Amino acid sequence: YLNGGWCKRTQQIRSFPDGFLFGAATAAYQIEGGWYEDGKGLSIWDIATHTVPSPIKDGSTGDVSADSYHLYKRDVELMKELGIDFYRFSVSWSRILPNGFADKINQPGLDYYNNLINEMLDNNITPFVTIYHWDLPYNLQKLGGWTNPLIVEWFRDYAKILFDRFGDRVKFWMTINEPKQICYEGYGSDLKAPFLNATGIAEYICAKNILLAHAKVYHLYDESYRKIQNGTIGISLSCTWYEPASDTSDDHQAAVDARQFDWGQYAHPIFSNAGDFPAEVKQNIALKSAEQSFPKSRLPEMSAAEVALIRGSSDFFGINSYTTKLTYRDASLEGMYPVPSYMDDMGAVMIKDPSWTQAQSTWLQEVPWGFYKLLVEVRNLYDNPPVYITENGWSTAGGLLDEGRISYYRSYLTALLDALDEGCDVKAYTAWSLIDNFEWKNGYTEKFGLYEVDFSSPELTRRPRKSAHIYKEIIRSRQLNL
Ligand code: BGP
Numbered sequence: 504y505l506n507g508g509w510c511k512r513t514q515q516i517r518s519f520p521d522g523f524l525f526g527a528a529t530a531a532y533q534i535e536g537g538w539y540e541d542g543k544g545l546s547i548w549d550i551a552t553h554t555v556p557s558p559i560k561d562g563s564t565g566d567v568s569a570d571s572y573h574l575y576k577r578d579v580e581l582m583k584e585l586g587i588d589f590y591r592f593s594v595s596w597s598r599i600l601p602n603g604f605a606d607k608i609n610q611p612g613l614d615y616y617n618n619l620i621n622e623m624l625d626n627n628i629t630p631f632v633t634i635y636h637w638d639l640p641y642n643l644q645k646l647g648g649w650t651n652p653l654i655v656e657w658f659r660d661y662a663k664i665l666f667d668r669f670g671d672r673v674k675f676w677m678t679i680n681e682p683k684q685i686c687y688e689g690y691g692s693d694l695k696a697p698f699l700n701a702t703g704i705a706e707y708i709c710a711k712n713i714l715l716a717h718a719k720v721y722h723l724y725d726e727s728y729r730k731i732q733n734g735t736i737g738i739s740l741s742c743t744w745y746e747p748a749s750d751t752s753d754d755h756q757a758a759v760d761a762r763q764f765d766w767g768q769y770a771h772p773i774f775s776n777a778g779d780f781p782a783e784v785k786q787n788i789a790l791k792s793a794e795q796s797f798p799k800s801r802l803p804e805m806s807a808a809e810v811a812l813i814r815g816s817s818d819f820f821g822i823n824s825y826t827t828k829l830t831y832r833d834a835s836l837e838g839m840y841p842v843p844s845y846m847d848d849m850g851a852v853m854i855k856d857p858s859w860t861q862a863q864s865t866w867l868q869e870v871p872w873g874f875y876k877l878l879v880e881v882r883n884l885y886d887n888p889p890v891y892i893t894e895n896g897w898s899t900a901g902g903l904l905d906e907g908r909i910s911y912y913r914s915y916l917t918a919l920l921d922a923l924d925e926g927c928d929v930k931a932y933t934a935w936s937l938i939d940n941f942e943w944k945n946g947y948t949e950k951f952g953l954y955e956v957d958f959s960s961p962e963l964t965r966r967p968r969k970s971a972h973i974y975k976e977i978i979r980s981r982q983l984n985l
Contacts, residue, residue, distance in 0.1 A: 517920050518982045524629075524931040525978045527582070527953060528591035528894055530636035530680065532565045533940035535595065537572030541611035544601030546638035547648070551696040558698060563946035569938050569956045570963050572615060579622045581937060581954050581965060586978045589629035589675065591893060591933055592619070593636035596661055603640030605660035613668055620672050631675040631933075633739075634662050634720070637685060637695070637943075644697050649685060649709040649716075658716040659723060666728045674734035677821055677893065678720050681741040682713040682769050691845045695943060703843025704801055707788070710780075711803045714772050714813050721816040738773065739821030739893040742766045742881070744873035745853065748831040757832040757851035759783060762880070764849040770820070772805070774885035778814035779805050788848050795842055819930070820881060823894035826866065827873025828853040862907065863898040863949040864942075869907075871914035878922035878929060889928050892919065896935035898942070898949040908953075908970040916983050934974060938965060 532548045539545070552564035571578050582590050596603065598612035620630050635658070639648050643657060662678070679685070688694040691706030699705055717738050724736045745761035747754040763771070763783040771781040779785075780802060789800040805813070833852050840847040855861075859868040874895075881890060897911040912934065923929055939952035947958055953971040957964040977983060 524588040526587050526589040526933040527937040528933045528935050530593045531595035532638040534569045534571040536567040536570040538566045542609040544597035545641040546597045547644045547696040548638050550641050559946045561946035565941040568941045575619045582628045583626045585975050589631045591631040593633035597640040603643035630673050632673050633677045633680050636680040655716045659719045662720040670732040676736040678717045678738050686710050707802045718813040718816040735818045737817040737819040740766045740769050741823045744827040744877040745830040748829040753832040758830040761830045761851040772813045773817050778810040820888040820890045821893040827870035863900050869911050871918040875918040878927045882927045891931040893933050894935040896951045898951050901950050903968050905968045905970045909973050
């Protein structure tokens with residue numbers, strides 16, 4: 504581990520602090536199925552997966568997936584078997600509001616989540632609800648989705664219904680899962696729905712609207728619900744660690760820029776004392792925009808009132824972290840990108856290190872010291888906020904004997920314990936995922952589940968992988984036996 508400057512401790516048994524919470528996560532579109540049942544409206548993922556030719560690697564859809572819409576009681580049995588403290592799941596906006604707007608509430612949608620929440624509480628599992636995990640009602644996409652500033656109100660109206668209907672029992676809320684993936688991958692490129700690919704423009708408009716929508720919902724909860732419902736509410740960012748590929752100052756700056764574009768763009772406005780987009784992001788985009796003869800920066804400005812609204816609007820820093828990339832500057836690439844371009848604005852090239860263990864997903868490698876460095880950097884940059892690890896996991900091609908996943912969970916939990924020793928305020932850990940599911944662009948070609956789902960069996964049988972037994976033992980003992 505010298506590579507990353509992280510020195511793995513030799514201690515044999517290490518304990519998690521009192522009150523530390525363990526969980527597992529899923530998302531509505533990835534597991535529920537029931538895509539067109541009981542009054543549910545269509546989401547952008549329903550539309551994307553039914554497009555010909557399919558943008559999904561194996562041409563699959565989430566129409567049925569693991570069918571948790573019908574099999575949720577079985578899922579709760581798995582949670583109980585694992586012994587997790589909480590389960591993080593998301594609500595499908597179009598199952599509650601088929602058109603996206605709050606004028607028409609779909610009662611069977613409310614019933615489904617009420618049943619799920621009650622079943623969990625009956626089994627002592629705490630619900631942790633993600634309000635938005637990527638499945639925007641298609642009707643709202645037709646109006647521009649996250650690039651339309653009105654979405655701030657649409658999102659607030661939707662969230663209010665969830666607080667009203669579920670907030671008596673739900674005490675952990677996440678407004679939005681991974682804004683960068685929504686904005687950059689969905690609007691600035693064609694990696695995720697709605698596959699807009701308006702690079703260098705749309706992702707920045709989306710970023711500002713997402714931050715405002717998140718902040719509005721945070722304040723709604725804070726001002727009107729917190730006193731009565733006593734919950735906690737925050738946001739989750741996808742945070743990759745970017746390590747300079749060499750010791751040159753150029754490569755160091757490239758790594759800083761990559762971090763600031765990847766997650767600082769959302770973390771800085773919420774968690775820094777200054778607020779607003781980070782300096783690196785503002786400077787790079789302004790400079791490139793001027794070179795390209797744009798009359799002003801392509802990054803929308805925030806007014807002082809907007810900066811103030813967003814600053815501090817999260818009770819915790821939710822971190823979804825999976826991997827690390829080596830980062831360098833390559834001036835010869837300038838001019839190779841379309842104009843304008845997010846990648847060109849960032850000015851960093853990210854690569855894998857072939858010596859790191861590779862998962863089934865091309866983007867995922869096991870680099871625990873990167874996870875440790877990320878946690879320490881978040882502590883340093885944002886004054887040690889309370890951190891929930893809201894996703895961390897490993898993909899395989901399938902099978903019950905998943906030694907790669909076991910190694911990954913153990914090494915990342917070791918890194919987490921090291922970060923705790925450094926004073927990082929990490930309060931919870933969430934494994935992605937409870938069960939195999941539809942993995943967005945890659946369909947069912949990669950498996951992240953602690954439990955296998957046999958998608959070829961009519962019963963969609965769930966079976967524990969070896970990693971489920973190991974995770975269960977870690978949770979039971981609250982210890983990592985190294
Ligand atoms: C995160 C998402 C999850 C999950 C995971 C695995 O970014 O929040 O929904 O899908 O990544 O990645 P993928 O499905 O893209 O392989």
